[in-house]
Amino acid sequence: MDVDSFLRDPVSRRLFFRGSGVALAGGSTVLLAACGDDDGDAADGAAAGGEFRNPDVEILNSALDLEFTAVAAYRAGAVLLKGSVLAVGRRFLEQEQEHADALSQAIRDLHGTPSRPKPTYDFPQLNSQTDVLRFANDLENTAVAAYIDAIPKLTTPKLRGTAAAIVTNEAEHISVLLGALGEDPIGQTPDAFVVGEK
């Protein structure tokens, strides 16, 4: 499925973070109790015997794929951006890369293997700055929706905090992008509960 189809299909977006065997927070309590503690050491089983795979790794790798997509999109769209909007695009690209770097490190900390960026991404045809802003807005909304889905499935409390900090940053990107598309402050903050689905 290409990125455009993915963005238009809410079912696919939700399935993105719905890895097999990933429990909600209530279930994760039992899992963590079986593994020892709840301070982020749930991957110890994987390190010791290789039989237990931390479910957070799969979720983080899905998030990492989204961040790589965002980095590629901002990089591809930069050629159509000008002036202050180009500066915004570059800043957001750097921030998405920071997310990717942090997620990669978190995966390694859990003894997992981080995903790698794809060689190419199948983006829709972008012909203007407005096209880029709208596409970036779609991507950011997709990221917010995916992270909101993922947060209760993460078993490590600190990772839930990190995911929420990333969600908030993506939501901030959305507000800036909406502003660049001409929205006033009220239009930049349309929803009291930001869940990334419009």
Next chain:
Amino acid sequence: MSDRTIIRDGDVDTPVVAEYEATRRDLMRRGLVVGGTVLAASSIPTLLNVRNAFAQGETDAQILEAAIGLEQTAVFAYTAAAASGKLDRGSTAAAKHFAKQEQEHADGLTTALQALNGTPPPKPTRPDQVKGLAQAATSAAGIVKFAIELETMAVAAYYDAQQKLRDAKLLQTGASIMANEGQHLVVLRTVAKQNPVPYAFETGETR
């Protein structure tokens, strides 16, 4: 993200900073504060008690009570700002819009708390119940600065809560509110001519 707390210079006198530091250290020692936070000292008197209430909450119900208190404070502050006569037309409309969204947060959280058989805290009814508000409301710049501090504290509180809440839906609700507070920060920072999105990880820290 470090667990270290740094207090920067601000408008607060030393005893208040010392009180904050002592409270924070005690919470850290007792393992009640998970995430590190760097705060502008000027934000401390306004929301110290609310943030600490968040940090001290052990159960979902206690965290919800603290969150409702924070949202009610925000509703009161934005309503007062909109009525102050110090803001231009656009900013007044934004303040009313933000007050409405903070009220939606409070209403949603209250419904969740009531489902847990909890009782929401009383709303502030007078300006003197929100420390620092009266002084801030004397100028547009003061109102914007106060609102930035308020929203930053809210983001920090919800960031802490993400690491303590247990109910899956509450975790999602908390994150979606935190994201909205971040969007408010974008608007406020823009008005204050600051970088609207300075941090890749919006934790309520200021660096």
